[in-house]
Amino acid sequence: MRLPLSEPHLRQFQAFQAFTSQHITPHAGAWDRAQYIPESLISLLGQHGYLGANVPEQSVGQGWDSLTYGLLHEAIGAGCSSVRSLLTVHGMACHATARWATRSVREQVLPRLACGDLIGAFALSEATAGSDAQNVQLMATRQDNHYLLNGTKQWITFGQRADVFVVFGRMQQGHTAFLVDRDTPGLSIEPLSDLLGTRASMLARLHFQDARVPAEHLLGREGFGHHYVLTSTLDWGRFSVAWGSVGILQAALDTVLEHTRTREQYGSPLASHQLVQRHLTEMAVKLHSARLLCYQAALSRDRRDPQHLTDTLLAKYQASNFAAEAAHTAVHLLGAKGCLPDFPAERLWRDAKVAEIIEGTPEILQMQIARQLQDGYGQGIFEGAL
Ligand SMILES: Cc1cc2nc3c(=O)[nH]c(=O)nc-3n(C[C@H](O)[C@H](O)[C@H](O)COP(=O)(O)OP(=O)(O)OC[C@H]3O[C@@H](n4cnc5c(N)ncnc54)[C@H](O)[C@@H]3O)c2cc1C
Incomplete structure (x- = not known):
């Protein structure tokens, strides 16, 4: 199918396809069996700017338009859906940080997400909240200058590897979202394996037990989640x-x-x-x-x-x-x-x-x-x- 792509879009798509043919497609079967994406590939994705695809240029990202973003995901998705899954959840974390984080968190975190120094993931699903996302039970309570999070998230793509998580919880004010560091005291990570597909996407369950999240890691406002x-x-x-x-x-x-x-x-x-x-x-x-x-x-x-x-x-x-x-x-x-x-x-x-x-x-x-x-x-x- 020939989309009416401009010359720059076409050149970028060809570059994405060449990257995939060289670095992804030959290894996708082995990664699937090993249930693992190597760090060397994650570094390469960062070096090529693919992890900063939707990060604005002023935060040292690519700031690509949506068509370029989509073409990247098509090319990589043709080679390995687990790598595409990494781009998916990381891109979601980049968006949530760029759009909803406080200025100081945005300035600290976004350039590091853009180059792959930090990997982001998205944590919504729970035992009782699948399609019915309104039913999240993870509780967030404000205490002085931080929030205490209690609950469990599951099926978190790249949860085994991510450095920061976009986490959705429940407060009196309504659903509320946070950007949570992997090394937050009270957060423990349990690997999940042997799924049917995207087997190299390194899923995890996240357990929050009085996990202390700094108040400035709120995304948007309380009740905006x-x-x-x-x-x-x-x-x-x-x-x-x-x-x-x-x-x-x-x-x-x-x-x-x-x-x-x-x-x-x-x-x-x-x-x-x-x-x-x-x-x-x-x-x-x-x-x-x-x-x-x-x-x-x-x-x-x-x-x-x-x-x-x-x-x-x-x-x-x-x-x-x-x-x-x-x-x-x-x-x-x-x-x-x-x-x-x-x-x-x-x-x-x-x-x-x-x-x-x-x-x-x-x-x-x-x-x-x-x-x-x-x-x-x-x-x-x-x-x-x-
Ligand atoms: C490989 C993998 C990776 C994932 N990664 C993430 C991640 O990174 N972060 C995250 O938060 N979650 C993740 N998930 C979870 C995923 O988002 C959920 O599996 C999905 O939203 C469906 O929820 P569920 O599995 O609880 O199914 P359920 O919601 O229990 O649905 C089961 C079935 O019932 C149907 N159903 C439900 N409600 C209705 C209705 N009202 N009417 C008709 N049919 C209905 C559904 O369509 C489905 O067929 C991942 C899941 C998988 C398998």
């Missing part, structure tokens, strides 16, 4: 996962094209059999449709179009859904080889399932999109046309 900090931060996560899903779709199609060109059955390549051609066509249509939805979401974010949040919901909903379907077809068309770890199809399939679940399951996104339709989303889509 859900409607402001969470909404805008989740939007970055969804945008990243949507583009990462396009990467999965591209990788699945590439794998299948290669295999069906070379594998012969009944005296001719699989790709020449008409029923196989139908699968190839459907995969291509899904790839192109998902990429266009992501492109639309990027354009509307950069134009600050009020509908951009819903454009991102649509992109995440459909791209992750198509990625799961296409990865399923990829395993299918590779036959027995699709079941082996030597080929990327089975990893793509497992990772695509995770992409559907995280940052809003399909059902939750369907409900949110339907609500936006009631509120007038999509009206005037032909504005400006003849």
